Amino acid sequence: MQRITSLEQYQTEYKHSVENPEAFWAEQAEQFTWHKKWDKVLEWNFDEPNVKWFVGGKLNITENCLDRHLADKGNQTAILWEPNNPQTPARKISYKELHQQVCEFASVLKNNGAKKGDRICIYMPMVPELAIAVLACARIGAIHSVVFGGFSFKSLSDRIYDAECNIVITADGAFRGAKDIPLKSVVDEALQTSPSVKKVIVLKHTNTNVVMQNERDVWWKEEVEKLNLTGIQNLSGFKAEIMDSEDPLFILYTSGSTGKPKGVVHTTAGYMTYVDYTFRNVFQYNAGDVYWCTADVGWITGHSYLVYGPLLAGATTLMFEGIPTYPDAGRFWNVIDKHQVNIFYTAPTAIRSLEALGLDFVKPYKLDSLRVLGSVGEPINVEAWNWYHVNIGKNKCPIVDTYWQTETGGIMISPLAGITPTKPGFATLPLPGVQPVLLNEAGKELIGNSVEGRLCFKFPWPGIIRTTYGDHKRCKETYFDVFKKYYFTGDGCRRDEDGYYRITGRVDDVIKVSGHLLGTAEIENAINEHPDIVESAVVGFPHDIKGWGIYAYVICDHQRKDVDALKAEIVQTVTKYMGPIAKPDKIQIVSGLPKTRSGKIMRRILRKIAEHDLDNLGDTSTLLDPAVVEEIKAGAVK
Ligand code: PRX
Numbered sequence: 001m002q003r004i005t006s007l008e009q010y011q012t013e014y015k016h017s018v019e020n021p022e023a024f025w026a027e028q029a030e031q032f033t034w035h036k037k038w039d040k041v042l043e044w045n046f047d048e049p050n051v052k053w054f055v056g057g058k059l060n061i062t063e064n065c066l067d068r069h070l071a072d073k074g075n076q077t078a079i080l081w082e083p084n085n086p087q088t089p090a091r092k093i094s095y096k097e098l099h100q101q102v103c104e105f106a107s108v109l110k111n112n113g114a115k116k117g118d119r120i121c122i123y124m125p126m127v128p129e130l131a132i133a134v135l136a137c138a139r140i141g142a143i144h145s146v147v148f149g150g151f152s153f154k155s156l157s158d159r160i161y162d163a164e165c166n167i168v169i170t171a172d173g174a175f176r177g178a179k180d181i182p183l184k185s186v187v188d189e190a191l192q193t194s195p196s197v198k199k200v201i202v203l204k205h206t207n208t209n210v211v212m213q214n215e216r217d218v219w220w221k222e223e224v225e226k227l228n229l230t231g232i233q234n235l236s237g238f239k240a241e242i243m244d245s246e247d248p249l250f251i252l253y254t255s256g257s258t259g260k261p262k263g264v265v266h267t268t269a270g271y272m273t274y275v276d277y278t279f280r281n282v283f284q285y286n287a288g289d290v291y292w293c294t295a296d297v298g299w300i301t302g303h304s305y306l307v308y309g310p311l312l313a314g315a316t317t318l319m320f321e322g323i324p325t326y327p328d329a330g331r332f333w334n335v336i337d338k339h340q341v342n343i344f345y346t347a348p349t350a351i352r353s354l355e356a357l358g359l360d361f362v363k364p365y366k367l368d369s370l371r372v373l374g375s376v377g378e379p380i381n382v383e384a385w386n387w388y389h390v391n392i393g394k395n396k397c398p399i400v401d402t403y404w405q406t407e408t409g410g411i412m413i414s415p416l417a418g419i420t421p422t423k424p425g426f427a428t429l430p431l432p433g434v435q436p437v438l439l440n441e442a443g444k445e446l447i448g449n450s451v452e453g454r455l456c457f458k459f460p461w462p463g464i465i466r467t468t469y470g471d472h473k474r475c476k477e478t479y480f481d482v483f484k485k486y487y488f489t490g491d492g493c494r495r496d497e498d499g500y501y502r503i504t505g506r507v508d509d510v511i512k513v514s515g516h517l518l519g520t521a522e523i524e525n526a527i528n529e530h531p532d533i534v535e536s537a538v539v540g541f542p543h544d545i546k547g548w549g550i551y552a553y554v555i556c557d558h559q560r561k562d563v564d565a566l567k568a569e570i571v572q573t574v575t576k577y578m579g580p581i582a583k584p585d586k587i588q589i590v591s592g593l594p595k596t597r598s599g600k601i602m603r604r605i606l607r608k609i610a611e612h613d614l615d616n617l618g619d620t621s622t623l624l625d626p627a628v629v630e631e632i633k634a635g636a637v638k
Contacts, residue, residue, distance in 0.1 A: 003280045007419055010432070017432035018459075024433060025462055029054060029273045032064045035242050038269070044460045046487065048472075049480045052246050053270030053462045060240035061249060061272050062139045065311035066099040067240075077316045080290065081128050082335050084175035084322035090339070093128055095314075098135075103238035105129075105136035108223040112199045114167055116141030116241050119251065121165040121197075123147045123156060123187060125174030126321040129203050129220065130297050131307050133169045138249060141241035142167075145251040145263070148298025149174050149183060154526065154577040155261075157190035159253045162263055163469055164196045169220075173206030177326035184210040245269035251469045252300055254406040255519035256478060257509040263469030264300075264406050271409050272312060274463030278410040278431060279309030282400050283372055284417040289342040290369075292318035294332070294350065299516070300406040301376055304463075305345060309410070324350050330361035333392070337365045343417075344392075345374035345402075348384050349514040352545045355387045362391050372417040374400045377515030378547045379503050385424035403427035403503050405489060406517075407479065409463025412436070413501050426500045435459040438495055443483045446495075454507060455493035456486035509603070511540035511548045516581050520603075523550060523584070526577040530570055532556050537593050537601050538584070541610035549585035551610035553632065556589055563589060586610070586637040592628040594620070605629060609636050 004010050017024040022041035029038075039056035069076075074096040081091040093101070114120060120142045124130040126149075137144040145163045147156050160168065168191070174181045184202055188211065191197050202210065203220040212219075243249075246267045253261040285291060291310055295301035297319075310317035318339060324332050332354065336344060354361065373393050375385075380401055389399055399422055402414040412434045413427040414420075420428050430436050438446045438453035446453045457464075464487065468475040482488040492504040506512065509520050520538040527536040536554040543549035552570070560566045567587045574582050594602045608617050614633050620626045 003284065004416055004419065004432075007421075010416060010419060010429075013432045014430070018435060021433060021459065025053070025273060028277050029269065032059065032272065033068050034059050038245060042460070046460075046480050046485050049476060051460045051464055051466060053267075053273070053460075054245040057245035057269050058242050059245065059269060059272075060139065060141075060243055061268055061308070062102060062135050063240050064272060065135065065308065066095060066102060069095045069314045070099060073314050076314070078311060079128050079131060080316055080318045080339060082318060082320045082322070082339065084177070084326065086327065086331075086334070091128060098132070101132050102135040102139055104224050104227060105132050105220075106139040106238050107227055108201065108220070109136055109140055109142065109167070111223065111226070112167060112201065112218065114140060114142050118142045118167065119145055119163040119165040120167045120169065121145050121147060121156075121160050121163065123149060123168060123170045123183060124203065125149055125171055125183065125205060126296055126319055127171070127203070127205060128319065129171075131319065134250075134297065134303075134307055139238065139240050141243050141247065143248045143250055145253070146298050146303070147253070148296055148579075149181065150296075150298070150581050151579040152576055153186045153189040155522075155579060156186060157193050158261065159263075160190060160194040160197060162253075162261070163251050165194070166196055167199045167201065168197055169201045169203075171203040171205040172210045173208035175206060175321060177323045180206050180208060182208050182210075184208070188213075243268050246466070248466070250303065252303060252406055254300075255510050255517050255522055257519060257521065259519065259521040259525045261519070261522065262471075262474060262478070264465050265467045265469050266409050266463070267466050270462030270464070272308070274410045274461060275304045275309040276312040278463075279305060279315075280313050281416050281431070282402060282411050282414050283343050283345070283374065284419070285310075285313055285315050285343065287314075288316075289371075290316050290318060290339055291343040291345075292320070292336070292339075292341045293345040293374075294320060294324075294347070295345075295376070300409070301345075304410050324354055325357070328361060329354055329357040330364060333362055333365035333367060336367055336370060340369040342369055343372040343374070344370060345376060347377040347515040348375055348380040349378065349546055351375070351380070351384045351388050352547075355384060356545060359391060367392060367394060370394075370397050372400065373397045374402055376402045376404075378512045379505060380425060382424040389424075398422060401425075401427045403501070407465040408461070409465070412457070412461070423500055426496070426502045428500050430501070433461045436493075436501065437486065438493055439483055439486065449495055449499050450497050452492070452494040452504070454483070455489045455491045455501075455503070456483055457489070458486055460487075511550065513540070513543075513548050513550060513581065514546045518550070518582055522578065523552070523574065523582050526574045526582060527552055527554060527570055527584070529577050530573040532558065532560060532566065533570065535593065537603065537606055539603055539607045539610050541586070541607070543585065546585075550582065551586045551588070551606075551637070552584040553588050553590050553593060553606060555592065588632070588635055588637050590628070590632050590635065592625060592631075594629050594632070595624050596622060597624050606632075609633055612636065612638075
């Protein structure tokens with residue numbers, strides 16, 4: 001499959017994609033295996049919203065990720081797995097083996113009662129079986145809902161409950177650095193409030209003790225072995241379920257401004273076409289390259305650019321189980337040299353934390369296999385960009401700062417590696433098929449360059465969110481009603497004098513902490529689980545490493561003298577209910593919160609205090625109790 005190779009070609013292709021989007025995307029979709037070609041490329045309106053791509057087409061995405069490559073790439077490594085412990089051998093799974101294992105596990109799913117349209121929750125460590133589980137669901141037409149292994153039981157149970165999953169796929173545990181996280185016991189706790197789940201399939205990985213519930217819980221390995229016993233030796237012919245272009249492929253939960261996470265729904269053909277196109281063009285993948293995306297499959301980046309995008313393109317995708325600082329802060333660079341990685345895609349927060357630990361961890365490594373570097377998940381500050389460019393890319397690797405969202409399915413604004421001239425801190429230009437606009441608060445489009453506003457898209461691309469699971473109204477209200485006729489991202493953005501885009505950050509009540517999107521309301525709910533806390537308000541504050549940190553203002557229902565112990569308990573409570581990623585960095589015990597007369601918390605004021613911008617609190621006279629602001633200011637945590 002061809003890809004863009006020059007800036008002129010990008011410009012021509014962009015123009016074509018905007019003037020004739022249907023022809024453009026049909027050309028991209030031609031290469032795939034279809035059981036039936038589409039009748040119509042696009043049907044859409046942003047009012048309901050209703051977006052359909054490749055209407056009437058029939059296909060299975062896994063045939064495009066796997067079967068399509070068997071003839072010429074059967075023996076090529078599809079997944080290259082690097083374990084948490086560097087002493088454990090790496091694993092290489094060829095396209096042929098991956099195909100076989102996906103077919104086997106698809107059969108296991110069927111034997112355990114799964115069928116097309118079911119929702120299956122996957123809560124697993126970063127092992128190849130996670131990708132196999134994802135693909136096996138897609139093979140049988142079940143909708144996967146992967147939940148990040150760092151979430152705790154309450155977040156997991158909310159997600160299982162919302163999607164009414166009937167099967168959970170998990171492991172006994174996960175290794176993360178020196179820690180061993182007991183995933184199965186988290187599942188057990190979550191299932192106490194998830195009656196829809198009938199089967200739990202458990203992979204043995206850490207050998208942690210687990211309690212298996214009769215009838216409900218089965219071992220992955222035993223289920224696969226059963227297939228052989230029943231005589232189905234060769235499953236490579238396991239027939240893929242034929243799906244409609246618009247059949248849901250997966251649900252992925254993302255945080256919103258209410259406490260309830262939104263189940264973003266992506267469908268089959270549009271998502272497939274979009275992630276394949278963007279993967280090949282943004283990273284400029286060459287046959288034989290080793291590509292490494294460090295994101296967990298629990299996030300959209302892992303779905304689109306660790307599993308689906310690379311496999312659709314027939315690439316070798318590296319999957320890493322561990323963390324950047326184990327056994328030491330040179331692990332990323334060690335893995336790059338060890339596996340001769342050519343393309344490396346990570347998050348600014350990882351770059352900043354490794355930068356802070358010093359160059360001694362970088363120096364022992366050559367890093368000469370690298371050709372392209374990528375960044376995703378949050379704005380990358382100029383300093384981190386330069387550090388990455390100089391010390392990791394040795395001044396010769398283009399950096400693709402890729403802007404996108406769970407809801408967009410794939411990359412929207414980004415340089416094409418080595419083609420688009422880059423500027424530190426800028427995601428640069430929209431990809432072909434992407435039509436960004438900046439609006440002012442009143443919804444008026446800002447024309448021309450050197451403007452700043454709210455980032456929206458005015459035309460659908462194939463990877464766009466179709467709905468929020470079980471609640472289409474929420475999808476409409478969150479993304480399509482704020483500015484009529486536009487998809488609204490929730491991000492602020494600047495278009496500079498050259499027409500380059502720079503994302504300035506969220507303009508709503510979600511915070512990006514170490515690249516993870518967290519809803520303040522969800523964190524508040526977790527804090528409020530502490531028996532002594534009556535109310536809390538969470539805001540973000542700028543943090544050198546994490547991008548944003550979490551600042552919690554809490555009201556305790558009685559005077560507790562042991563303030564430090566109380567704070568530690570709050571941190572524990574959040575860890576228990578939501579997971580360690582949502583732990584507050586700063587906690588301030590307050591006697592009240594600044595509220596309007598109608599009871600709304602004035603977060604603007606709390607944000608300013610958290611940022612120590614105490615002289616710019618704005619008008620506080622409309623507050624129910626202005627005195628509380630003085631108290632909070634006086635007690636602000638440095
Ligand atoms: O605020 C933007 C930020 O991440 C948000 C989307 O988060 P999520 O759905 O978790 O997906 C993350 C991975 C795609 C966006 O609304 N964001 C993502 N990439 C960038 C970014 N902000 C600035 N620059 C980026 N490259």
